[in-house]
Amino acid sequence: MSKKTVITGATSGVGKATAIALARHGHELFLLGRNQNKLQETQQEIQNALPQARVHCIVADLCDLASVKAAADEISTHTDGIDVLINNAGGIFGSFYRTNDGLEEAFQVNHLSHYLLTRKLFPLLEKSGAGRIISVSSEAHKMGKIDFDDLSATKNFNGWRQYGATKMMNILFAFRLHHLYYKRNGIASFALHPGVVRTKFGANNGGYLSFFSWLPFLKTPEQGAETSIFLATEPMENLTSGSYYKDKKIASPHPKTLDLSYQEALWVQSKVILKRKGFL
Numbered sequence: 145m146s147k148k149t150v151i152t153g154a155t156s157g158v159g160k161a162t163a164i165a166l167a168r169h170g171h172e173l174f175l176l177g178r179n180q181n182k183l184q185e186t187q188q189e190i191q192n193a194l195p196q197a198r199v200h201c202i203v204a205d206l207c208d209l210a211s212v213k214a215a216a217d218e219i220s221t222h223t224d225g226i227d228v229l230i231n232n233a234g235g236i237f238g239s240f241y242r243t244n245d246g247l248e249e250a251f252q253v254n255h256l257s258h259y260l261l262t263r264k265l266f267p268l269l270e271k272s273g274a275g276r277i278i279s280v281s282s283e284a285h286k287m288g289k290i291d292f293d294d295l296s297a298t299k300n301f302n303g304w305r306q307y308g309a310t311k312m313m314n315i316l317f318a319f320r321l322h323h324l325y326y327k328r329n330g331i332a333s334f335a336l337h338p339g340v341v342r343t344k345f346g347a348n349n350g351g352y353l354s355f356f357s358w359l360p361f362l363k364t365p366e367q368g369a370e371t372s373i374f375l376a377t378e379p380m381e382n383l384t385s386g387s388y389y390k391d392k393k394i395a396s397p398h399p400k401t402l403d404l405s406y407q408e409a410l411w412v413q414s415k416v417i418l419k420r421k422g423f424l
């Protein structure tokens with residue numbers, strides 16, 4: 145039977161390349177994106193190449209917690225099981241912006257909305273019997289510093305520092321999921337760095353990252369997608385849940401990501417915020 149895969153940020157860059165490759169592997173896809181037209185273009189592109197591909201478009205704005213919850217509800221009307229969830233969407237934001245949910249944008253898009261999506265889709269991942277959750281992080285997590293009393297970084301905001309902090313959150317979240325669920329429910333969890341990839345990443349910053357975009361050593365989106373595809377398709381006996389991968393191999397994350405108290409603190413704080421806002 146074909147695998148069912150949910151992927152965020154499927155309309156561009158690494159996420160789009162991952163979706164196209166997984167369609168080639170026969171996965172039925174649930175593409176999440178904030179823009180209906182871009183979703184339909186991506187769906188069309190996949191179906192032009194692979195007419196038999198099964199692709200669903202689900203609108204979800206990760207700046208809007210209600211939209212994330214609605215997307216999870218919509219997915220559960222299409223299927224009663226999910227094999228792979230790829231938390232891929234993300235961005236770096238040059239200035240402080242508070243979403244309508246009252247949270248800083250990078251914290252919400254890169255971490256909290258994925259936390260909510262994962263928790264809402266958990267029953268479907270459990271039903272597949274051997275679900276996998278893949279969190280697309282970055283080596284930039286190594287410059288991240290998390291203030292657990294101020295996850296939205298309201299004091300002395302710096303876009304790079306906050307990006308690094310949210311990418312560290314991706315790894316803490318992935319490792320916490322592993323500790324909580326791998327032995328108990330058989331759900332595996334991985335984090336990864338895709339490489340330095342020529343995508344639209346950073347384009348929302350008035351181009352302050354465009355300096356990097358012409359560097360010759362950048363990966364193509366297809367190359368940047370390779371580790372996500374590997375973790376989604378490789379037999380489980382060749383993988384290690386609870387690990388951080390780079391170039392399809394286990395790599396060393398920042399030592400702080402291995403700290404169980406850090407992992408738990410992020411889990412608890414995220415839960416508290418979402419409970420207070422009525423989403424859990």
Ligand SMILES: NC(=O)c1ccc[n+]([C@@H]2O[C@H](COP(=O)([O-])OP(=O)(O)OC[C@H]3O[C@@H](n4cnc5c(N)ncnc54)[C@H](OP(=O)(O)O)[C@@H]3O)[C@@H](O)[C@H]2O)c1
Pocket residue numbers: 152153154155156157158159176177178179182204205206207232233234235253280281282283337338339340341342343344345346
């Ligand atoms: N590129 C790199 O060198 C690099 C390096 C390390 C890690 N990463 C990570 O790789 C992941 C993918 O990035 P990329 O390089 O492929 O960048 P990208 O081309 O900018 O793609 C980012 C994706 O996230 C989506 N997204 C952003 N904000 C959203 C929101 N509010 N709601 C819903 N979707 C939203 C975008 O949607 P739209 O299409 O609507 O804009 C897009 O599909 C990110 O997590 C990034 O941190 C990238």
